[in-house]
Amino acid sequence: MEALRALFAEGVGTACCDPRAAVARPYREEERFVERAVDSRRREFHAGRACARMAMSALGLEGVAIPAAPDRAPVWPEGVVGSISHCATLCVAAVALVRDGYGSIGLDVEPAEPLPADLVETICTPEEEAWLGRQPPERRMLLARAIFSAKESLYKCQYPLTGVLLDFQDIDIALHASSYxxxxxxxxxxxxxGTILEGRLTIEDGYILTGLTMTASRHAGLFRRLETANLTD
Known part of the structure; x- marks a missing residue:
């Protein structure tokens, strides 16, 4: 999927699949994490793990079980960072190696559909709502969902490094043509x-995809501050 690969620089392995389709037999070590889940949840979980192994294979890595931590985040093999996301019709995964300078990855996929209007106040900051108000009416709620997706990928990227559970109101997102x-x-x-990080986004083929990578040090992270970023465009 070209749109997925375009989210990340060279050195990041990606893969996607349809969670409604049959996937390779799940690893027994993973089955216990969804043994009581409804069928749709089980399919999405196992499809996500299958995608993650395909992404690992793209980097020359052996496929292994990817269990879930108590907070349900994937537990990656030592030296590997990654992210998994899914919606009803698409699972995506991205992985990279710590030795290549990657500290964490965040990835999110959403259907390219309008965000329900009653969620805007919860998800969007006043600045984001003001920006949405200046956009063409027919695109506002689609862009609101893109803001949601960008926050999801950012949260998933920063959490392994910080351990902090952020609220939607803790981040301001500025969307651009192919980045945020x-x-x-x-x-x-x-x-x-005040730190500003840059991610990538695409809206095509019926999906919103957002992705972000961070480097890391033993002090939790090395972050690039983009002083010239315009958060109101």
Whole structure:
């Protein structure tokens, strides 16, 4: 899927599949995490793990079981970072190696459909709502869902490094044609308030895809501050 590969630089392995289709027999070590889940949840879980192994294979890595932590986040093999996301019709995964300078990856997929209007106030900051108000009416709620997706990929990327559970109101998102900027409105462990990180996005083929990578050090993270980013365009 070209749109998925375009989210990340060279050195990141990606893969996608349809969770409604049959996937390879799941690893027994993974089955226990969804043994009581409904069928749709089980299919999405196992499809996501299958995608993750395909992405690992693209980097020359052996496929292994990917269990879930108590917070349900994937537990990656030592030296590997990654992210898994899914919606009803698409599972996606991205993985990279710590030795290549990657500290964490965030990835999200959403259907390219309008966000329900009653969720906008919860998800969007006042600045984001003001920006949406200046967009063509027929695109506002689609862009609102893209903001949601950008926050999801950012949250999933920063959490392994900081251990901080961010609220939707803790981040301001500025969308651009094929990228987004995320500004922290609060401190998050090694990330200072006001830090701005850049991710990538695409809206095509019926999906919104957003992705972000971070480098890491033993002090939780090395973050690039983009002082010239315009969060109101």
């Amino acid at each position: 900027h995320a500004r922290f409105r609060r401190d998050a462990a090694g990330i200072a308030r």
